[in-house]
Amino acid sequence: MLSANAEQRANIKFLTKLGKSATETYNLLTEVYGDQCLSRTQVFEWFKKFMEGRKNVGNDPKSGRPPTAKTPENVEKVARIVRRDRRLSIRAISELTNINKESVRQILHDDLGMKKVRPDMWKNASWVLHHDNAPAHNALSVKRYLAKNNIPVMEHPPYSPDLAPCDFFLFPKIKSALKGTRFESVDAVKAKATQLLKSITQDDLQHCFQQWKIRMERCRDRGGDYIEGDNISTV
Numbered sequence: 001m002l003s004a005n006a007e008q009r010a011n012i013k014f015l016t017k018l019g020k021s022a023t024e025t026y027n028l029l030t031e032v033y034g035d036q037c038l039s040r041t042q043v044f045e046w047f048k049k050f051m052e053g054r055k056n057v058g059n060d061p062k063s064g065r066p067p068t069a070k071t072p073e074n075v076e077k078v079a080r081i082v083r084r085d086r087r088l089s090i091r092a093i094s095e096l097t098n099i100n101k102e103s104v105r106q107i108l109h110d111d112l113g114m115k116k117v118r119p120d121m122w123k124n125a126s127w128v129l130h131h132d133n134a135p136a137h138n139a140l141s142v143k144r145y146l147a148k149n150n151i152p153v154m155e156h157p158p159y160s161p162d163l164a165p166c167d168f169f170l171f172p173k174i175k176s177a178l179k180g181t182r183f184e185s186v187d188a189v190k191a192k193a194t195q196l197l198k199s200i201t202q203d204d205l206q207h208c209f210q211q212w213k214i215r216m217e218r219c220r221d222r223g224g225d226y227i228e229g230d231n232i233s234t235v
Contacts, residue, residue, distance in 0.1 A: 012043060016050045026043040041088060
């Protein structure tokens with residue numbers, strides 16, 4: 001009997017033979033498997049393998065225990081995967097890089113997190129972490145990790161996209177710039193979106209932060225009530 005992941009990989013192989021695109025394949029798998037579906041990155045990785053002629057749906061053979069050392073090569077491996085899809089779980093990153101979960105967690109914390117980018121803020125603890133209540137953020141392992149490292153967290157009220165910077169600032173900004181444009185391929189869309197992301201200035205981010213503060217204060221004043229739809233400028 002196939003494992004759950006191998007079953008999904010077999011379905012990916014089947015869908016490639018039907019002529020489905022990578023995006024169609026991911027959407028169909030999501031409909032069937034829901035929260036248990038492989039990540040978008042994993043689906044696209046396997047889709048590419050089967051398109052290139054791979055027959056086996058099993059994992060690639062691994063030579064011994066996954067490497068535990070936090071080497072520059074392993075840091076780069078993890079960074080490359082995270083840049084492509086920040087929604088991946090530690091387990092998914094471990095599977096894609098063949099680096100054990102403990103080392104992945106250490107790399108994310110020591111080399112790719114705020115501790116590395118803003119050591120001054122990390123040292124004096126003059127910051128709080130705010131992320132939405134997506135399943136990956138609410139996972140018990142994540143909560144334990146945050147508590148273990150004394151990371152201050154600002155709670156995110158349920159069903160409140162009005163408080164998430166990606167939802168009220170980043171996504172609308174990109175969608176507005178792409179609206180009405182006809183693209184010849186998915187790669188063209190990706191290239192344009194990447195260009196827009198790189199064009200975001202420090203002033204844009206500061207404005208986003210100010211809007212976030214306004215929204216958080218309104219949410220606080222209303223006792224956590226949902227406020228999407230209020231006339232709050234995000235331009």
